Amino acid sequence: MSDRFRITLAQLNPTVGDLAGNAAKARAAWEEGKAAGADLVALPEMFITGYQAQDLIVKPAFVAAAQAELAALAEACADGPALSIGGPSVGEDLKLHNSYFVLQGGKIASVVHKYFLPNFNVFDEVRLFSRDRMQGPVAVNGVRIGMPICEDAWYPDVVEALEESGAEFILVPNGSPYFRDKFETRLNHMVARVVESGLPLIYLNMVGGQDDQVFDGGSFVLNRGGVPAVQLPIFDEVISHVDLERGDDGWHALNGDFTTHPDAMEQDYRVMVTALRDYMAKTGFKKVLLGLSGGIDSAIVATIAVDALGAENVRCVMLPSEYTSQGSLDDAKAVAENLGCRYDFLPIGKTREAVTETLAPLFEGTQPDLTEENIQSRIRGLLLMALSNKFGEMLLTTGNKSEVAVGYATIYGDMAGGYNPIKDMYKTRVFDCCRWRNANHRGWMMGPEGAVIPEAIITKPPSAELREDQKDSDSLPDYPVLDGILEILVDEDGSIADCVAAGYDRADAKKIEHLLYISEYKRFQSAPGARLSKRAFWLDRRYPIVNRWRDPS
Template sequence: MTTKPSSPDVLRIAIAQLNPTVGDIDGNLAKAREARADAARKGADIVLFTELFIAGYPPEDLVLKPAFLAACERAVTALAEETGDGGPGVIVGTPLKRKSGTHNSIIVADAGKIIAERHKVDLPNYGEFDEKRVFQAGPDMPGPVNFRGLRLGIPICEDIWGEHGVCETLAESGAEILLVPNGSPYYRGKVDVRHQIVIRQVIETGLPILYANQLGGQDELVFDGASFAISAEKSLAFQMSQFEEAVVVTTWKRDRAADGWVCVDGPMSRIPETEEADYRACMMGLRDYVNKNGFKDVVLGLSGGIDSAICATLAVDALGEERVHAVMMPYRYTSEDSLKDAEDCARALGCRYDIVPIFEPVDGFSRALSELFEGTNEGTTEENLQSRARGAILMAISNKFGSMVVTTGNKSEMSVGYATLYGDMNGGFNPIKDLYKMQVYALSRWRNGTVPPGALGPSGEVIPRNIIDKAPSAELRPDQTDQDSLPPYPVLDDILECLVENEMGVEDIVARGHDRATVTRMEHLLYIAEYKRRQAAPGVKITKKNFGRDRRYPITNRFRDRG
């Protein structure tokens, strides 16, 4: 493998925006080799991979296993040796165990050998990040790396977000350009946040910065790519696509008059708007969870309601119609509208659709419990038997055929406990876990008018209009609607966003125009539902504060904000 030599005034940097799998060291190494070969064909001098690429990010407690660390180092050493073929050098992320501790690191390799190691200084330990649990901070502030006569500064992800002055130190030490490998997960509006963080560092250092970000789903996190660079003049130098794998070569020339580097060739991709970005994040998170965990297909309950309809649509878009099995499980309270809506949705999506009535199992439970329940009134317990019968049927299908159960509850319901343990909460993964109810409606309307890039589902109205327009109902008793138990969803969602995302006090929420009794009741429901959420399936993170990785409240908790 050879590349055309670049002059000292030209640098061709390949950005490898790829989708690694945590723990698949051989697979990630194969991806790195393929990307490097692609970059060589395009004339690259160096390939910038993302944070901890060889391990997959975040590796969490895998880093505590000596065998895992040794396998990662063997892989990057092998990749380094291959740079002796005259092709591009590499910057690749890997955990490294050294005398100073176990570090989140990168190696720089060229001409068949590792020419530098750099260790992350600023370890994030907030929200979804727990790096101080498994890594030690780099013992020294990193200096520039001499690569073919150029001085490259390589801060690692949080090193440009934190306050340790890593970028400033690199600039003062003579770095000419900053190349940043990242594992930055998606949340709504994150691309703009990254741009602003990088612009701040460009202003501090006067240097252009390339920001290479990982792609793909890893459990609850989705990494959206959207790699980019900001020029020394603080303008967007290039922008790669969001939610799409790519190896892109960007060309940089030395501006001797300004004594700096300027990007003269790179992509300028469109970044999706809010609904499209959220939808594609949910789709990618579901697809990667199913595929990376080896499930051949999925099954879900299709009730004729909005939540199961959008989950079925996401599943078909992510996996293809042949890998999705929808099951309607009617009982005596299931309306004719729901039966028709579920069938119409499945037909529009083209997936397999079956009807499994739950009259017999529910009545069987009732008969079995009749003696114990004698003298009591029917209520929530009997309603939940319906949900749990449905959950048991879906799990039986899962056990028999190896299909993963897709869970279909939204964030509004999960916030206040409007969900049944071992019933509609059953399943392996929930693509809409971090979407409030009104966001589910917004995404449903958007998907009916647009097929997102990479989707395998059909165009046109895939979520029947009646599903979107009708009043939401669990259909567990006659004439039931969600608003029998909850405030209208626009009101509920605003209160919940204040409580969950913004940690606002009751007084401040009431000042927004909400009824005090409603706010205090929702706060109470939020707290007492914590035990349910601890047992919920994982799901895609969309907001700044999802349940699980971000928001960690005690189950046993008597605090209430009452002034």
């Protein structure tokens, strides 16, 4: 029996539904592991199908195709190290399972089924999969490896059972998506499993964007006592070889690659860039466009787009009305010039006049109100979508989480588009994000260095500029107040009483609660966007559109 074991960790980015492409990535990782003398090459949870596949995973033809791809992969990787990879399986009970396969000797040598099925936040696994009994470790080249799948390692039960049944170390394959500060949560849980079991633990996570979610990688290895031996980068595809040695007291991992992770703001920004980049690449779009208003939200979205796709793939369009200030005209042009992307100028005055004239017979005897303001926004949406159709450029929307929460956006107007990079970032954090990007540049950014967002955009009072001297504060509490209340009501699922206890005015809290609930129909029709928190709008927070309940506190 060998006293040394090499495992190749493949922290890679699959694409949902691209079975052949995902298998090719697995095969390439296996080849690297084989060249490096690995005993086992490991890939993350559900890698063959991509994750999360949602209801696609219950389609029998899709599951059959995934199983055929796994069988072919086993044959292709017969002459070399074992290959472990996640995918769906139909068990002896004829039920669908989230499984982890060990391929060796040209066949599927072992299959482990996930026991704890997460059913919270973005996960619906209880609805999609069936759980199986707890299983023992898997033997690879004479070494017994416990393979709890993702959620199985968040609780003591499965790892404890593996240790009691002879596991010599633990390999945890994951599809764990990002939310702010999640790495520390993962690390704390895994340290607990190591301390409880006395076994080294290898945590392998995937990377890459899938719809609203970004898998952030950050795979790591812990020795007894929770002592770190390896820590891989976040967000990057990495193949890393980890060596374990057996001593008198069992196995321990040798120190290897160790990357320090950046702060929360950089991680949030990286998530927004990665989410857009992968959404484009995986859906087949090459270019984007957006309405550039001279405000802070469109400025940061333009910057994210350039950092994700390159300036040559981003079109910015200024669509001024008579209410657009000279400052906004100057600021919008400055952003486009600073970023180096295309800038088009498309006034909406004549179109608005035509719409006004068309509606005049029916509007006769009424006073101008929000209707006329929203017409401007909807004209802009119409023109931007025309450009999108004509040139094949996906339209980005630019509403921050504060606006998305309270419906401070025009449906079929500035809400039109295919993706919203800042959908889960509150307005106050958008300001901080702009300052951070102006002061920082990283190798994964395709945009230029320096202060690309003019200071005037960051410091001027926010305004939709749909009427004379309009400011956002005319309709909403100041953003620090608005965001503070929303964090309690949305992120913390708190009450009006909680808002008052935190020092906010009850009338403000009730107004925000009302706007939050009546805007649900808008969010139901809104574009997807990068998930930054564990209470993002879409899968994390699912409320009925028809809802008469209001907090009486």
